[in-house]
Amino acid sequence: MKISVIGCGYLGAVHAATLASMGHTVVGIDVDPARVAQLAGGRAPFFEPGLDELLRDGRATGRLRFSTAFADAAGAQMHFLCVGTPQSKTSDGADLSYLVSASKSLLPHLSRGDAVVGKSTVPVGTVDKLGRILAARPDVLLGWNPEFLRQGTAVKDTLVPDRLVYGVRGGKEGAFARRSDGTQGAARGVTAVLDAVYEPLLRAGIPRLVCNFATAELIKSASNAFLATKVSFINAMSELCDAAGADVTELSEAMGMDPRIGNRYLHAGLGFGGGCLPKDIRSFRAQAQALEVRSVEDWMGVVDSINLGQRARTAEVAKELCGGSIAGRTVTVLGAAFKPDTDDIRDSPALDVALRLASAGAHVTVTDPKAINNSWMRFPQLRFEASAARALEGAELVLLLTEWAQYRDLSPAAVGQLVRRRTVLDARNVLDAAAWQAEGWTVRGLGTNHAAALTEQISAG
Numbered sequence: 339m340k341i342s343v344i345g346c347g348y349l350g351a352v353h354a355a356t357l358a359s360m361g362h363t364v365v366g367i368d369v370d371p372a373r374v375a376q377l378a379g380g381r382a383p384f385f386e387p388g389l390d391e392l393l394r395d396g397r398a399t400g401r402l403r404f405s406t407a408f409a410d411a412a413g414a415q416m417h418f419l420c421v422g423t424p425q426s427k428t429s430d431g432a433d434l435s436y437l438v439s440a441s442k443s444l445l446p447h448l449s450r451g452d453a454v455v456g457k458s459t460v461p462v463g464t465v466d467k468l469g470r471i472l473a474a475r476p477d478v479l480l481g482w483n484p485e486f487l488r489q490g491t492a493v494k495d496t497l498v499p500d501r502l503v504y505g506v507r508g509g510k511e512g513a514f515a516r517r518s519d520g521t522q523g524a525a526r527g528v529t530a531v532l533d534a535v536y537e538p539l540l541r542a543g544i545p546r547l548v549c550n551f552a553t554a555e556l557i558k559s560a561s562n563a564f565l566a567t568k569v570s571f572i573n574a575m576s577e578l579c580d581a582a583g584a585d586v587t588e589l590s591e592a593m594g595m596d597p598r599i600g601n602r603y604l605h606a607g608l609g610f611g612g613g614c615l616p617k618d619i620r621s622f623r624a625q626a627q628a629l630e631v632r633s634v635e636d637w638m639g640v641v642d643s644i645n646l647g648q649r650a651r652t653a654e655v656a657k658e659l660c661g662g663s664i665a666g667r668t669v670t671v672l673g674a675a676f677k678p679d680t681d682d683i684r685d686s687p688a689l690d691v692a693l694r695l696a697s698a699g700a701h702v703t704v705t706d707p708k709a710i711n712n713s714w715m716r717f718p719q720l721r722f723e724a725s726a727a728r729a730l731e732g733a734e735l736v737l738l739l740t741e742w743a744q745y746r747d748l749s750p751a752a753v754g755q756l757v758r759r760r761t762v763l764d765a766r767n768v769l770d771a772a773a774w775q776a777e778g779w780t781v782r783g784l785g786t787n788h789a790a791a792l793t794e795q796i797s798a799g
């Protein structure tokens with residue numbers, strides 16, 4: 339099938355490349371000429387494992403191209419909207435201006451029977467709003483197909499998703515009810531086109547759920563809200579563990595063994611960041627407020643404040659480890675990206691903490707395997723160093739803030755030779771504390787103080 343993908347960022351570029359790998363003929367459209375030039379050259383404009391290979395394959399087969407011209411979307415039967423929906427600059431709500439603009443630009447290039455299907459994460463009610471823009475073309479089908487991929491595993495998540503969700507007008511009844519006049523209704527039409535797009539996935543047994551627009555919108559928001567809830571729950575527990583002398587890693591391991599709870603998203607530490615969870619829970623909160631559902635509004639407020647509290651808490655522990663003041667201290671931060679295996683620094687907890695320490699007077703050097711280029715121009719008050727070894731030289735305090743494999747695997751003996759003082763704050767609770775302590779390191783985690791206190795007691799005799 340001929341498909342257009344509008345917006346080629348972390349979501350759209352991966353979506354376009356994977357659709358081409360399934361055999362479709364795809365054009366990716368973006369307003370950013372530099373991004374389009376890179377993608378057209380077969381190179382990903384950001385670090386995402388496996389994407390470069392797919393882009394090169396798509397280019398070689400001639401099935402994948404990129405353009406800044408919306409006119410190039412003409413002739414496609416399916417148009418996926420994948421533009422950003424960031425947090426508004428003036429409120430907690432989502433900024434829908436990119437979606438509105440992309441829909442208006444697409445409008446003149448649509449043909450009778452085309453399907454326009456959104457994948458961006460949107461507040462409930464957005465599809466109806468876009469429907470009013472597309473009302474000028476009643477012969478065009480509208481649907482919503484929220485995306486659940488994670489950065490770092492985006493290619494695999496797109497090719498082997500846990501489920502496909504189709505939001506269609508009138509929901510399941512609209513999609514599958516027989517019409518007395520024998521015509522195919524819009525809901526049925528968009529379901530059939532999506533089924534054709536995802537045929538290889540459906541054949542492989544990926545479940546597909548058809549629902550109405552509001553349910554599709556809420557499935558995505560509620561899923562992210564639940565993931566954020568799990569992370570903030572365990573982070574609140576980590577604070578309780580510190581206060582009570584318990585160990586949160588043991589607590590979460592034991593809780594996670596109960597299949598009703600599960601161990602995923604139960605890793606305590608610095609908390610969540612990125613271009614999705616933080617802005618999506620704030621948008622969810624704003625939606626609940628507009629719909630006057632106080633329980634969800636309050637809930638999201640608590641999840642957000644626990645999450646932001648972890649950043650403040652980490653900066654406070656860092657100061658404590660430097661004897662109460664961090665001014666003038668040489669500090670090395672391991673990690674700038676919001677999580678490992680991505681170069682994305684949107685709302686990065688690691689950079690947030692680094693900035694807090696710099697503004698408290700510390701000399702902060704940040705290192706990251708992939709995100710240095712993204713970071714250094716935006717944060718001139720921080721020093722960036724691509725080599726972890728050079729970044730660690732002379733450090734009086736080391737903070738592990740993004741748990742890249744290469745930082746988890748650091749040798750405490752080798753790092754000990756580089757630093758001035760063997761003190762590490764492992765804000766992701768991933769280091770083998772005993773191994774580091776055996777090399778003379780003072781190790782602090784979040785919610786694992788019990789272990790540190792015990793070691794102090796043992797070494798005190």
Ligand SMILES: NC(=O)c1ccc[n+]([C@@H]2O[C@H](COP(=O)([O-])OP(=O)(O)OC[C@H]3O[C@@H](n4cnc5c(N)ncnc54)[C@H](O)[C@@H]3O)[C@@H](O)[C@H]2O)c1
Nearest residue numbers: 345346347348349368369370421422423436440458459485
């Ligand atoms: N990043 C993820 O892991 C992920 C996963 C699932 C859902 N989402 C959702 O997908 C959407 C996109 O997220 P992202 O992370 O890819 O954002 P992004 O900022 O990486 O990409 C957005 C792209 O849209 C382009 N764009 C903006 N206005 C445009 C217009 N009028 N026409 C064409 N292109 C335009 C931008 O230039 C940019 O390349 C958001 O709603 C997000 O919440 C993201």
Ligand SMILES: O=c1ccn([C@@H]2O[C@H](COP(=O)(O)OP(=O)(O)O[C@H]3O[C@H](CO)[C@@H](O)[C@H](O)[C@H]3O)[C@@H](O)[C@H]2O)c(=O)[nH]1
Nearest residue numbers: 485486487488489569603604605609610611612614676677
């Ligand atoms: O136990 C955990 C798990 C995650 N995190 C943090 O949570 C954030 C989000 O991680 P992850 O969900 O892996 O990354 P994203 O790529 O932001 O993906 C989320 O956001 C996407 C955009 O909506 C959705 O599509 C995905 O399903 C959803 O997982 C990161 O900062 C992680 O460090 C923790 O602190 N503890």
